[in-house]
Every structure is written in C-alpha cells, then in structure tokens.
Amino acid sequence: MPIQLRRIVVFARDRRESARFIADLFELDEPEPAGVFTAVHLGEVTLHYAQPGGDFPRQRYTFLVGEDDFDAIFARIRRQGLTYWADPYRRRAGELDTQGGGRGLYLDDPAGHSLQITTRL
Template sequence: MTVQLNHTIVAAHDKHTSARFLADILGLQVSPQYGPFIPVEIPNGVTLDFMDHTDSGSGSGAIAPQHYAFLVSEDDFDAIFGRLREAGLTYWADPFHRREGEINTNDGGRGAYFEDPNGHNLEILTRPYGSGS
C-alpha cells in the first residue's frame, strides 16, 4: 500500500484572507470554495484546506499555531523570499524566531520561517533537513 498525504485542514480567522496570503507568497492559485474549505493545492498534489476557526466548532478563540514547511527549488526560494521582503514580512532563520532577518543554510541549502495571518509558522527550504553531507 502506498500512503500519501492528500490534504490537511488549516484553521484560520478568515479562510479567504489566509488562503490568498499563502497562495500569493508561494506563487500559487486559490481554488474555488469546496464546502466550508478554501483550498490551495501545492504542486506535489497536497491541498491545504483553509477553514474558518468558528466553522470547526472550536469557537472564536485563539488558534493553536501549526508548522507547514515547503520544499522549493533555489529559483523558487529567490522568488518567494523576494515576495516576503516586498510584503515587509518578518522572517527568521530558525523555528523559534530567535534569528530575525536571517536565513539559514542548513544542509547546504537555504531556509526561512515566517508567520501567516493566524500565527502559523511557515517555512521555505531548498534542501530537506538531514540531506547534507
């Protein structure tokens, strides 16, 4: 049996704004609404389904931040990182947000962390961790 991640639900205060944010930063498209979800399909076939936090029955309180990492090419990293900087977003070299305004060079690649409008910790990286020499 082959197991593949197909989709995951991303809690949002405003699913339309959150989906648009991710799509714009990564250079992707927002798909039409499907039920309570606003999908953003990643090129490897995984879909992030944005859903308003109140639709989940969780109430309107705080959203527990999650981490979403996106493996990208060197050229895509340059384009995405350019959009991050153009948008004036804060970015960090580490997941704990201690190295502000820096990127990391782990495993011979490049990586950066940034937050979406809901406080989710997003990451772009050009080499999977543990792949370097």
C-alpha cells in the same frame, strides 16, 4: 497503491485571507471555495483552510522548494516587508538559515502559523 497525503485542513481566523496569503506567496492558482473550506492546490496536496470559530493551536508547515522558487518567494517576502527568521524560535530576525548547505526561513501566516520555507530538509 502507496499511501498518499492528499488534503490538510489548516485552521485560520479568516480562511480566505490565509488562503490568499499562501497562494500569493507561492504564486499558486486562485483559492477556490470547497464547501466550508477555501482550497489552495499545492502539487498533489490541497490545503483546505477552515474557520473553526474558536481558538486553535499554532502549527508549523514546512515547504520544500527549489533554489529558483526560493529566490522568487524570498523576493516577495522582502517586497511585502514581512518579518522572517532563520530559526523556529524567532531569535534571528532578518536572517536566512544556511545549515545543511541549503537556504531556509520561517515566517508567520495571517493565522499565526509558522511557515518554514527551505531548499533542503
């Protein structure tokens, strides 16, 4: 059997808020309780949001999406008035990354993690 990544634990100040944010952004099923976690199913991987009760490092999570999905996600980002950048260093606010022939952007989730959404890696 090939090695598979099935679960990622994502630290958050409010696990329900962060799980709801990603589920709404990507139009996924409702987050659900999973023991001490709040789970969001994303294809073959489940994001388990946890509240560590202290400080945690900021992480970056990259999501590869199709062109139609990118359009829908980008529309939701604009509709909600969320700040986004074309680069991970936050130098190009309100722009898209078009290097490599695709489209991409970076935005922060409620816990401060950087989400990269891109049509090409």
